Amino acid sequence: xxxxxxxxxxxxxxxxxxxxxxxxxxxxxxxxxxxxxxxxxxxxxxxxxxxxxxxxxxxxxxxxxxxxxxxxxxxxxxxxxxxxxxxxxxxxxxxxxxxxxxxxxxxxxxxxxxxxxxxxxxxxxxxxxxxxxxxxxxxxxxxxxxxxxxxxxxxxxxxxxxxxxxxxxxxxxxxxxxxxxxxxxxxxxxxxxxxxxxxxxxxxxxxxxxxxxxxxxxxxxxxxxxxxxxxxx
Amino acid sequence: xxxxxxxxxxxxxxxxxxxxxxxxxxxxxxxxxxxxxxxxxxxxxxxxxxxxxxxxxxxxxxxxxxxxxxxxxxxxxxxxxxxxxxxxxxxxxxxxxxxxxxxxxxxxxxxxxxxxxxxxxxxxxxxxxxxxxxxxxxxxxxxxxxxxxxxxxxxxxxxxxxxxxxxxxxxxxxxxxxxxxxxxxxxxxxxxxxxxxxxxxxxxxxxxx
Amino acid sequence: xxxxxxxxxxxxxxxxxxxxxxxxxxxxxxxxxxxxxxxxxxxxxxxxxxxxxxxxxxxxxxxxxxxxxxxxxxxxxxxxxxxxxxxxxxxxxxxxxxxxxxxxxxxxxxxxxxxxxxxxxxxxxxxxxxxxxxxxxxxxxxxxxxxxxxxxxxxxxxxxxxxxxxxxxxxxxxxxxxxxxxxxxxxxxxxxxxxxxxxxxxxxxxxxxxxxxxxxxxxxxx
Numbered sequence: 001x002x003x004x005x006x007x008x009x010x011x012x013x014x015x016x017x018x019x020x021x022x023x024x025x026x027x028x029x030x031x032x033x034x035x036x037x038x039x040x041x042x043x044x045x046x047x048x049x050x051x052x053x054x055x056x057x058x059x060x061x062x063x064x065x066x067x068x069x070x071x072x073x074x075x076x077x078x079x080x081x082x083x084x085x086x087x088x089x090x091x092x093x094x095x096x097x098x099x100x101x102x103x104x105x106x107x108x109x110x111x112x113x114x115x116x117x118x119x120x121x122x123x124x125x126x127x128x129x130x131x132x133x134x135x136x137x138x139x140x141x142x143x144x145x146x147x148x149x150x151x152x153x154x155x156x157x158x159x160x161x162x163x164x165x166x167x168x169x170x171x172x173x174x175x176x177x178x179x180x181x182x183x184x185x186x187x188x189x190x191x192x193x194x195x196x197x198x199x200x201x202x203x204x205x206x207x208x209x210x211x212x213x214x215x216x217x218x219x220x221x222x223x224x225x226x227x228x229x230x231x232x233x
Numbered sequence: 234x235x236x237x238x239x240x241x242x243x244x245x246x247x248x249x250x251x252x253x254x255x256x257x258x259x260x261x262x263x264x265x266x267x268x269x270x271x272x273x274x275x276x277x278x279x280x281x282x283x284x285x286x287x288x289x290x291x292x293x294x295x296x297x298x299x300x301x302x303x304x305x306x307x308x309x310x311x312x313x314x315x316x317x318x319x320x321x322x323x324x325x326x327x328x329x330x331x332x333x334x335x336x337x338x339x340x341x342x343x344x345x346x347x348x349x350x351x352x353x354x355x356x357x358x359x360x361x362x363x364x365x366x367x368x369x370x371x372x373x374x375x376x377x378x379x380x381x382x383x384x385x386x387x388x389x390x391x392x393x394x395x396x397x398x399x400x401x402x403x404x405x406x407x408x409x410x411x412x413x414x415x416x417x418x419x420x421x422x423x424x425x426x427x428x429x430x431x432x433x434x435x436x437x438x439x440x441x442x
Numbered sequence: 443x444x445x446x447x448x449x450x451x452x453x454x455x456x457x458x459x460x461x462x463x464x465x466x467x468x469x470x471x472x473x474x475x476x477x478x479x480x481x482x483x484x485x486x487x488x489x490x491x492x493x494x495x496x497x498x499x500x501x502x503x504x505x506x507x508x509x510x511x512x513x514x515x516x517x518x519x520x521x522x523x524x525x526x527x528x529x530x531x532x533x534x535x536x537x538x539x540x541x542x543x544x545x546x547x548x549x550x551x552x553x554x555x556x557x558x559x560x561x562x563x564x565x566x567x568x569x570x571x572x573x574x575x576x577x578x579x580x581x582x583x584x585x586x587x588x589x590x591x592x593x594x595x596x597x598x599x600x601x602x603x604x605x606x607x608x609x610x611x612x613x614x615x616x617x618x619x620x621x622x623x624x625x626x627x628x629x630x631x632x633x634x635x636x637x638x639x640x641x642x643x644x645x646x647x648x649x650x651x652x653x654x655x656x657x658x659x660x661x662x663x664x
Contacts, residue, residue, distance in 0.1 A: 003298060075661055123616075130613040135608060141601045145255045147294060151596050154662045155610065158592075162614050162652065165647075169617035172643070173624055176636060232260045292530045308531050317527040320518060321459030329457050334531050336443045359463055359522075367522075 007081045007221045008073070015215045022212035025205035029198075036137050037198040047105040051199060055206035056100035060125075062092030063131065063210065064160060071156030080225050082151040086156055087139060088134055088217035092210060110182045113136045120170035127166045131159045144171060243358055244272050246382045247291055247309065252300030254286055261286045263437045265300070269382065269413050272429035273404065276417040277442065282434045284417035285314065288384045291415070306381030308335070310374055313386045316367040318359045324370040325355040332377045345376035365391045372396075375403045377415035386417040390418060448533050452541025453548075457519060460549060466514030466516075467549050470507040474557045475656050477503040482564055491565045493630035497623045500561050501582065505615065507553045508586045509608050511546050512594045520598070529663065539591060539659040541654070546587045556582050570632030578625035578637060581644040585618045588651040602633050 031049035042048040066089040073082035104122065105115045116122065135155050142148035245268040254262040269316045278284050282438070287296040292300060292311035318327040328342045346355040349369045351362075359367055368391045375383060388400060401424060403412055408427070416424070425431075431442040443451075460466060482490040489495055489511030497576040519525035528534040558579065561567065569575055593611040597603045612619075 039643075050341070127613045127616050130609075134606075134610045134613060138597065138600065138606060141606065146298070147599075150661065151600070152598055157658065158654065162617070165617045169620045169643075173620050176624065204530060228258055229618055232255055232258065263583060294526055294527075294529060301538070303650055308534075311526070311530050313523060313526065315523040317523045319455065319524040320521055321462040326458060327564065328456075330451065330477060331531075333443070334451055334534075335539075 002081070003232070004228070005080055005084070005225045007188040008077060008079050009110065015212075015219065018208065018212040018215050022205070022208040023168075025201075025208045026134060029202045030206035032201055038192070039197050040195075042143065046107065046110045049103055053100060053107060054199060055203045056096045056103060057125075058148040058203060059210045060093055060097040060100055060128070060204055061209075063089045064128065064163070066214075067093065067132075067135075067156045067160075068160040071153035074153045075157070078114045078146075080145075080149075081222070083152070084218050084221035084225060085147075085214075086152060087136075087221055088214050090135055090156070091217055092213045094129065094132045094136060096210070097117075097125060097132070097212075101125055106182065109166075116172065120167050120174060123170045124163060124167040128159075128163055131155075131162070137179060145184075235266050241327055242344050245303075246306050247304045247415075248302075249290065249402045250301045250303075252302060253298045254290055254292060254300040256281075256286070256295070257306050262290065265290075265437075265439050266432075267432075267439060269415050271408070271411045273424065273427050274413070274430040275425065275428045275431065276413045276415060276432045276434060277419060278417075278434035282417070283437050284434050285386055287434060287439075288313070288386050288415065288417055291382070291384055297346075299432060304382060308380070309382035309384050311384045312371050312374060312388065312389055313323055314390075316359065316371045316428075318367060318371060319345055320360040321358060323356045324351055324359055324366075324373075326360060326363065328370070328374060331333075331374065335378055335380070337378060342377050346370065346442070347374040348376065350353070365393060367400075368392060369396050371420050372400060372403070375407060379407075379410070381412055383414045384415065387418055387420075388416060389418060389420050389422065445533055445536060448537035449540035449544065449634070450538050452528070455462045455509035456515060456542060456545035457548060460515075460545070463518075466511045467552060470510045471556055472534070473510060474503045474507045474553055476580060477506065478557055478560055478564065481636060484619060487565075491509060491567060493567075494623070496549055496561060496565050496567055497630065500557060500626065501619060501622045503557060504528070504554055505586065505612065505619065506581070506608070507557070508516065508546070509594075509611070511549050511553070512542075512587070512590045513604055515546055515549075515597060515606065516541060516594050518645050529606045535660050535663045536656060539595065539655060542591050543587050543655075546582060548625075551583050552561065554579060554589070555630065566591050567630065569630055571629045571634055574634060574637040574641070575629035577636035578629055578641045578644065580620065581641050581648060582618070582622035584646050585622070585651065586615065586649040588655040589614050589618070592651075592655045592659065592662065597661075618644065618651075621647060 004015060012083070027179035033048055037048070037051070039045055067086050070082045070089060073079065075084065108117070109115050138155060139148055139152050142151060247269040249265050249267045252262060252265040253260065265287065271378065276284050276287065286295055288311065290297065291304065292309055292313070293302070293304070314324060314412065316425065322330070324346055325342055328346065332338070343355060349372065349433060351366060351370055351373070352360060354366060359370065362370065389397065392400065405427065407414055433440055433442045478499060481503070484497070490499065512623055525538070528538050563568070590607065590611050593607050594603070597606045597610065600606060621640050622642040625637050625644060628636035628640060
């Protein structure tokens with residue numbers, strides 16, 4: 001194992017720019033989502049939560065996929081940088097997943113009359129949330145750096161493999177019981193061009209926010225690692 | 234960081250090269266380079282110096298932060314502080330299992346346990362044995378698992394005079410067979426005279442005494 | 443001595459120790475029995491008999507029983523550092539995982555049998571397809587230990603291990619839970635094709651997670 005916080009490949013200094021871009025993007029996206037995009041003919045203004053819900057969903061899955069890659073990176077190379085990436089992405093992922101579940105509930109209640117359904121995607125999201133909360137819990141209870149990284153990495157790999165399996169299982173269960181799929185594919189009202197564009201801008205904005213948070217959290221973790229390595233020497 | 238003096242063309246039974254071990258964010262061993270060949274090597278050092286960790290590294294039980302470990306003769310026999318015997322099994326069952334796992338013949342287990350004074354107790358579950366008896370049972374593995382490298386961590390604890398004699402005899406037999414014995418202890422003992430190498434571990438660094 | 447022999451050796455060692463001190467088995471039996479009783483009372487007699495409910499009560503109790511059995515098994519290894527003697531040996535890690543899987547599955551099967559009989563009697567269950575019920579039950583018992591043993595090993599030297607193991611393993615076991623409960627419910631109600639379908643899925647889970655566990659275990663054990 002290499003006792004260094006250095007990245008395994010050359011990196012560019014993007015942090016200050018990311019923060020500014022994320023804020024700018026969020027402002028633009030907020031304006032477009034709340035003001036610029038037209039009101040939906042069927043759902044009224046409540047549909048606007050889609051501009052929060054969908055980007056968060058996409059980013060939550062991205063975040064956990066990054067955890068998976070970082071976990072493999074640690075197990076393969078034992079470079080501390082990968083562990084910093086894993087924990088940063090997991091924390092942001094848990095945050096975004098929690099927010100996305102809440103947003104979904106807020107949308108579901110006025111639209112379909114229920115806070116929650118047993119739709120495969122919702123169940124998978126809830127299970128995913130629990131898995132990564134467990135991931136963070138395992139990390140917090142471990143004391144030794146290398147062991148913590150390895151334990152977390154193993155869990156990070158297993159969790160990703162499990163997610164599609166959970167999804168399929170719920171799908172089969174529901175189809176067997178002929179439960180109506182409350183959320184049809186896409187789960188959204190038909191989008192016209194301006195709505196589609198707004199959604200695209202929101203996805204970009206949230207992606208910038210994800211990377212901004214990721215970079216900040218990683219820098220905190222890399223600093224902790226650096227102090228730890230120094231204390232050891 | 235000293236090396237063992239040249240031993241001719243015999244390959245070392247085990248070697249560590251610039252090994253650093255960190256546990257719970259404390260550096261326990263730093264830059265250890267060591268070759269262990271046939272003969273008795275005694276490792277001394279104050280409590281907390283890292284003697285147990287050094288043995289565990291050789292046994293393959295401690296992860297390396299840096300450096301390389303090589304034990305070409307196969308998994309060593311590591312007898313640590315605690316008996317490492319499964320409760321619920323008898324001494325005989327424990328030793329037979331361990332020998333069988335290595336692929337050794339388990340038929341001499343009863344004879345070995347008898348030699349170590351456990352003739353009448355070898356079929357009692359180990360939790361019903363005294364601390365001294367458990368230590369003797371675990372030391373009897375020196376006879377039942379004959380491997381190129383034997384690692385002993387404070388083997389004298391809980392031993393009465395008969396058992397001490399038995400231990401000295403067992404170690405000498407192992408040395409005659411060409412096995413390597415690395416013993417960590419902070420007690421001085423007659424075995425010192427038989428030692429071919431003496432090391433001191435202090436605050437994670439190794440030097441020859 | 444090949445890998446299979448080594449695993450069987452570990453399994454035999456485990457079962458011998460368990461036989462002399464069946465604390466794991468006794469605790470799991472008692473806890474499971476209690477849980478089945480409590481759940482039935484909480485649901486009320488009419489409700490608890492429904493195939494879907496009875497099936498769910500049973501499998502949730504078995505999930506907890508499995509964590510208890512695994513916990514006790516590894517507690518025994520940590521006493522006196524018995525596990526270290528195995529980890530030193532070539533192939534020790536893999537044999538430990540595979541051997542524990544076999545032994546824990548055997549113990550869990552015993553618990554499941556007792557719990558199943560208790561459920562049948564307590565709830566006066568009507569079983570439409572007994573053969574299918576046994577099949578789904580047996581496959582379910584095979585599908586749980588790979589994940590639970592892996593999680594127990596992952597958390598072996600972590601604080602609050604007893605609480606952490608269910609937290610880590612239960613989300614991963616959601617698919618197994620779904621398959622087991624659906625399969626059992628189908629067998630109780632007489633839906634043969636559904637029961638067999640779920641049985642097949644359960645078998646697939648047992649295989650996939652068994653292989654995954656064996657692959658990842660060398661990296662996971664300290």
